Amino acid sequence: MSDANSQPHNVERDMLATFGPPGFAHKFLVIGLALVVAWALVAYVHQLRIGLSATAMSDYFSWGVYIVNFVFYIGISMAGSLISAMLRLSNAHWRHPISRLAEAITVFSLLVAGPMILIDMGRPDRFLHVIRYGRLQSPILWDVLSLTSYLTGSFLYLYVPMIPDLAILRDAPGLSPWRKKLYRALAMRWTGAPVQHRQLDRAVAVMAIVILPVAVSIHTVTAWLFGMTLRPGWHSTIIGPDFVIGALYSGVAAVITAIVLFRYYLRLQAHIPVDHLRKLAKLMLVFGLAYAYFVINEHVGAAYTGEGAERPLLEKMITGNYSIQFWAMIFIGLVLPLLMLVTPMGRSIAGITVAAIFVNIGMWLKRYIIVIPTLASPFMPAREGAHLVYVPTWVEWSITAGGFAAFILMFILFSKVFPIISIWEVDQTKWPRPVETLADPGAAAGVLA
């Protein structure tokens, strides 16, 4: 059981404290991140002027790091569904203090992933053609539908369980008028009445079940952007589940990283105990082992049979042009973090944090290894004079950095306006659930926590 409920600290007071006037370090961080985002915008305007020739992409490397980033952020977006839905359905109460953080990761990562596709488009001005002339037979339409559903669902999942907190903030003394106004509007006349709790519980229970297939669909459909082509390395039966497991792995790593950063940044050590990080680390270990199993399955067939199209691709990764990225992915993304997590020393906060950061880096490299080497392995020999090298340009790196900075920035700004830890769910002594709700069998009590 969680020890969050018995902690002596007042979560409401601590959450209100995070809204306080920003310190020097905070201002410095926000301005720094904003500058990186602004620089990415400059790079994008440059790309709008001269087209995608601002990138290192070519007719052979027709996709590049924008697509790598897209797949990476889609992967991270699994965080919210994992914590909010899977742990809710499995009645894991310890998720309470971290579920909002996880759901925010989902929303913000999707908000970065979507624009990556727009940035990758040759004609962003024709984006609405996807609606006007949309063909449901195209996996791109599947991805658009899945992403918008997942974003809508995740946004609701972030907002709806926050309503009681917004009411607490609405009623809290000493907040500035704009905050009062905002919280009053968003709290939607929440009073904490039994009937409201029942409605909220029902809504959240339904969402927990609905969001899971949507989450599985978005990772599968993103995999199918590759799987529905005839390319070696992409056209594989394992690519759908591979993306789902990879997303779980990279999602839990993102949650751990965010938790550690916010624990220190907002001084929330008391509300998110080390025990929680250990539990998440165990999840990461399990997903990591599962993912290692998938990675082995991905390559062992090609290595053993030496099949025509697959073998040269594998050689490029193991000894060729992409060996550095490939082995870095294997060691930083799988071997090192998994070894760390099975040793007692590696399960300290520092060890878990380093392992999670390694997994994040490794999973970005894994996305790179999925996208780029296949494009370097066309079926037909390259025509004379064509060079099969892809080194991203400053524009692509700037936009990649800008996406990352925007992701962090959204988080920091969010934490300054909304409580990053669920007040009413964590401090149930101060805000107990009405007795009626717990006694009511109609509230799907088994699913709820």
Next chain:
Amino acid sequence: MRMLPRTQDMDTNRRQFLRHSLTVLGAAAAGEIACRASRAAANNDVPSGPAVPALTPDHQVVDARTGAPMPESPDSARQGVPGRRWIMVIDLAKCDGCGSCIRACGKMHFIPPDRQWIKVLRMQESEKTAPYFFPQPCYHCDNPPCTKVCPVDATFKRSDGVVLIDNERCIGCRFCMAACPYGARSFNWGPPQNPPEAVAKGYSPEHGFPRRIGTVEKCDFCPDMAAMGMLPPCVGECPMGATYYGDENEDAVTNSQGETQRLSQLLLDRSGYRQMEELGTKPRVYYLPPKNRMYAPPTMPAKD
């Protein structure tokens, strides 16, 4: 910004589209009423209902009820030449890799030097097998992986077998390029240089220029020339007569030497095959194996 000139057009287009649709609906209703009225009045044999297309022996499509030519569709570039199934045969025994096809195609389609709609690759299946020159246009597959994945129907398959791209609709996602296993497609990564002649001719998916930034292009099989009974330049200007072009329905293909062959007999006699049949793409371009060649085989570039 140069990238975004069409946003306003799009709004106007949508409005125009709605307005035109309403006009057409109105006109159709009025036409129907007028038609019924005249039939009732005269009771003569003016046919009613939609036209019935029929193919005449000289490849004209006419309305079967009246014998008059079928009305031209506004989307004719998407329809294909009725009754035709354009096809190509490349005789690898005759290709000596001179590159005339690349130059002829490039001249006709104003192709920039960084891309080729028809490539001449040096192929060698394995170390000890014979190297050969391999002209490769777009295969205009009958099971095209490229048109399947297009989110906006910008690339499409026509009834005459041709796969084309509408660069006024292409959104530049490049999914078709990832999907094409043959690497037949090129992208306008930067602002294209369109010569005045290209601009003057006006855009049609049937010839692919003037180019637009951020859109995909590829070999178009020259259906506009074929419809006029002319060979595509890559076929017509091959000094070896290595490429044949024709109509599958007529079972005949012709090369630059004026030799017209029965397609089925040619493929039978010369063991014709299609590139990477195992992918299931069903290309419309057939190859004749390089047997009994009249020239020295190519030297292969060093492997990296």
